[in-house]
Amino acid sequence: MNGFFLKNLPDRGCLEEMAERYPEMNPDAAEVYLHFLRLGADVGNRISDYLAGHKLSTGRMSVMMMLNSCPNESKTPGELAERCGVTAATISRLVDGLIKDGHVQRVPDPENRRVSPIRMTDAGRKHLEQLLPGYFKDVARMFGPLSANERNNFLKLLNKLQSNLNEESELS
Incomplete structure (x- = not known):
């Protein structure tokens, strides 16, 4: 497995709580970012697994x-x-x-x-x-x-x- 591996992403409430502690944080951007990282890792892992089958x-x-x-x-x-x-x-x-x-x-x-x-x-x-x-x-x-x-x-x-x-x- 490569890279980012967080499967259970924080929910919206958690992100909003964090934004209260860290005013620089934009919960919308953070949510998109986390989903983007997970998708990228999943796609990368899928391709890596396919290629590994071909050495x-x-x-x-x-x-x-x-x-x-x-x-x-x-x-x-x-x-x-x-x-x-x-x-x-x-x-x-x-x-x-x-x-x-x-x-x-x-x-x-x-x-x-x-x-x-x-x-x-x-x-x-x-x-x-x-x-x-x-x-x-x-x-x-x-x-x-x-x-x-x-x-x-x-x-x-x-x-x-x-x-x-x-x-x-x-x-x-």
Whole structure:
């Protein structure tokens, strides 16, 4: 199990009592926040469980999907770290594990020996081809209760929250 794991969220009365003690707290925002965290954790855990059945972590899957998006190109570890939003050390561990499993390989760069771009192997592509149909089916099933219009509105709201976070981090 990953991340947030609170299953019994505080009720509205509890949140309102806390807001009396902490005037900065907005009970509406806190309630949405807690539900959002729990949903994110539940979705993440579901995907992690699916990937674990295919001997992959979400981190390794991210690397493979980055490489799969441009199958005839190699990416440097630095490019992968940037695109996945992780540190160089994290990407190194993920790539080393994927190499050990035969899913990716280092490709020598004749122009720069200090850089070893990473490319997906045929075995890695085959592995993805086997797991992606079930992966995408599971994602569709999770969001199936929402209509196309609701999914569009949900996406707009998520983007609005992300923009707010980005603006606030630029100000600090």
